Amino acid sequence: MEELREILKKAIFELYEIDFEPEIVVSPENIEADYSSNAPLRLAKELHDNPFNIAEKISEKIDNTFASKPGFVNFRISDGYLSDEISELADKFEVGSDKFENQTIVCEFSDPNPFKVLHVGHLYTSVVGDAISRLFEYAGAKVVRANFGGDVGLHVAKTMYILKQKNPVELTIEDIARCYVEGTAVYEDDEGARAEITELNKEIYKINANNIREGELAELYWKGRELSYEYFKDFYARIGVKFDKYYPESTVAALGLSKVLEELDNGVYEKSDGAVIFDGEKYGLHTRVFVNREGVPTYEAKDVGLIFTKWADYHFDKSVVITGNEQLEYMKVVLKSVEQYAPELVEKTSHLTHGLVKLPGNVKMSSRKGNFLKAVDVLEMVSDELKNEYDSEDTKVMMAALKYAFLKYKMGGDIIFDVKESVKMTGNSGPYLLYSAVRAKKILNNSSSDKKIDNYIYNIYERNLVKKLLEYSGVLEEAVGEMAPSKVANYLYEVAQEFSRFYENCSVVGADEETERIKLVKVYFETMQHGLNILGIEIPEEM
């Protein structure tokens, strides 16, 4: 397609002596061509000519093209060219992008809080974040997967307030999570408890900061914290996501606090009602508290500390933070404040957001109220569905179903997690893609033909598949540029459909056309493997 662009550009220059950057698109089905350009339409005004006339003039200048109304130039691609391209890929499957070559990218996502359980939202953000990381790696970057979580803060104090009263002998993550729900309730309803929790919060900061190990509260705190991090690591291992770096909030709180206080003196932040704030309204944003009146750094200040800590640790070329949509305005305020004294860091930072995972019927989930879907529950639901419907216990298939169900959606909007629908094994689903790839692999294993065929002419199924396969590197480039794994997911489904049509209509093993067809199957399989790998999905041997 890039070559066509050059040819067209050259022809336009020779005809009209102007530099024009034409666009090439895949022709619609009713046009008997492979690729088209609307260049004549866009040039009409400048050239004071009828677009169709321009299209005709251009078409006369380039072989294998024709004009169509209202003003398109259409290209036909020869089978010889397509065949050469496919043979090259079949010989050595190589797609690559150098967009982030030799760059270090810190990719922060998932961000669960210790002392709370992982819910379905964490599962979603982990899967998406890992796929985006893989996209960067494909483009040549060294990616640091970072995980930021609140091991100190009000939510910990609320939990500890209840946990301290119960002081269970055996501590489980579920017990801790229940304490959080109870703690939140008393914090809201009971003024006395609220005051105590506020005190507890400060105490826990001290325990953490000074690494105090003695005392009932300290012992309980450290035990719970350790339990939480083990639980996180176990879960991430189950879904095949590995973090390179955990940033507990406590490790960045002090730096954040001192940065904010330093810039308070420089006039970036200001005092208000005993708290340290950033007046975002000056920038069309809202005002937020960075240090509360107790002198404790809020999440805002910790995020400031995190930015500087990441920089000190990695000197990143790019820093990407992935969170839920609700953090959008919040993050703008934090970044705007940092921009005042470290613009170079903010410039390298992107904030991507995703929507909520909702249950069918618009039921909202809240960890504070405790009515939510735990991440492990979701894994179990998918496993059960697979076992009941297909008698399969393959974890690769299970993960494919789950990850693909999340990744096929463009990031940003809320997604509905319907247990029955999202996990369906037919249609646009992970298992469909796997099944299709496994069948392709089987053909490759069964084939052994090396009969040379000259001047092979593709039939319609072969031709469509070839054209689709050749789109892959362009799709990847787009996906990398937009940091959008969904582009890859949607493309893979489209190729798989094209392959199914080919499979249905063209037998490979034993056919006269075997040598040519096997190339398509090979490139198809490699494409699927490559694309699924970016989504964090593995292809099983059997299904």
Next chain:
RNA sequence: GCACCCGUAGCUCAGCUGGAUAGAGCGUUUGCUUGCGGAGCAAAAGGUCGCACGUUCAAAUCGUGUCGGGUGUACCA
């Protein structure tokens, strides 16, 4: 109130840096059925792209307004 996001088929979504007849999956109806593994393929039905005005040769796509839904908005994370 103000700011940001979202309204496309019955449902779930692509398409959105303007281009030719708006595409998939699920569901519904029909055909293919011991295949190189049918978790598939082929076909039918289903749309005023929330609404209005505007910009343009051309608008689902851009602009303004409006209606509907969501989120955020000071000491939570």
